[in-house]
Amino acid sequence: MDSRSAVVGASLDEVKEADVDALAKAFGERIYFVAQVQRWGPFDNEVFVARQGEDILGTVTLGPIEEKELRESEPFSKHPSRLLSHLEVPPPQRGRGIGTWIMAEMESRLAARDFRYVVLGVDESNEGAQRLYRKLGYQAWAGSPLRTVKRSFHESCTWGDEPEYCLVYYKDLSPA
Numbered sequence: 625m626d627s628r629s630a631v632v633g634a635s636l637d638e639v640k641e642a643d644v645d646a647l648a649k650a651f652g653e654r655i656y657f658v659a660q661v662q663r664w665g666p667f668d669n670e671v672f673v674a675r676q677g678e679d680i681l682g683t684v685t686l687g688p689i690e691e692k693e694l695r696e697s698e699p700f701s702k703h704p705s706r707l708l709s710h711l712e713v714p715p716p717q718r719g720r721g722i723g724t725w726i727m728a729e730m731e732s733r734l735a736a737r738d739f740r741y742v743v744l745g746v747d748e749s750n751e752g753a754q755r756l757y758r759k760l761g762y763q764a765w766a767g768s769p770l771r772t773v774k775r776s777f778h779e780s781c782t783w784g785d786e787p788e789y790c791l792v793y794y795k796d797l798s799p800a
């Protein structure tokens with residue numbers, strides 16, 4: 625399939641409360657989306673939803689680099705940098721170029737806002753996603769694997785963090 629046809633007429637907007645049901649249906653993890661739109665906790669995240677008509681094509685989150693070790697290391701300590709996380713395309717829609725399109729959109733929006741680096745963490749076992757990021761020009765951060773946290777949200781409007789290790793990839797958004 626022509627990969628561009630998968631995203632013809634698609635939109636990529638910040639998630640609103642009214643989107644939560646559709647997102648929960650597409651991805652599960654309802655509580656994650658509720659927590660983000662209701663802005664629980666000290667987070668400064670932006671959660672996006674990709675749609676094509678009534679169909680959900682994907683989601684992605686942008687936020688600050690929470691891990692001190694990463695935030696304070698070069699090159700991220702010297703230049704505005706944003707963490708990209710929770711990239712997901714619903715299983716029936718995968719392999720059609722949608723993940724590639726979401727990443728390209730996020731990169732150009734971040735560059736337009738003068739962010740220099742986009743940074744992300746990926747599970748060591750997630751070879752498919754790593755292939756996607758390498759193909760898009762991401763490079764492995766030398767300090768990988770990084771000890772980070774897997775955050776779970778609870779109905780009581782609280783959250784808990786569990787330690788997790790991930791590989792860090794990043795991309796310089798400045799024009800070559």
Ligand SMILES: CC(C)(COP(=O)(O)OP(=O)(O)OC[C@H]1O[C@@H](n2cnc3c(N)ncnc32)[C@H](O)[C@@H]1OP(=O)(O)O)[C@@H](O)C(=O)NCCC(=O)NCCS
Pocket residue numbers: 710711712713714717718719720721722723724725745746747750751752753755756759
């Ligand atoms: C990773 C993900 C977002 C990619 O979305 P997508 O729409 O399928 O991506 P694309 O169609 O643009 O594929 C681009 C490339 O991704 C790579 N890729 C991604 N997932 C893959 C998988 N499961 N198996 C093989 N290759 C994969 C391939 O290199 C592919 O390029 P190719 O088709 O030319 O070989 C999607 O597979 C997904 O939602 N996975 C589950 C959640 C996840 O792992 N998110 C990443 C967290 S770091």
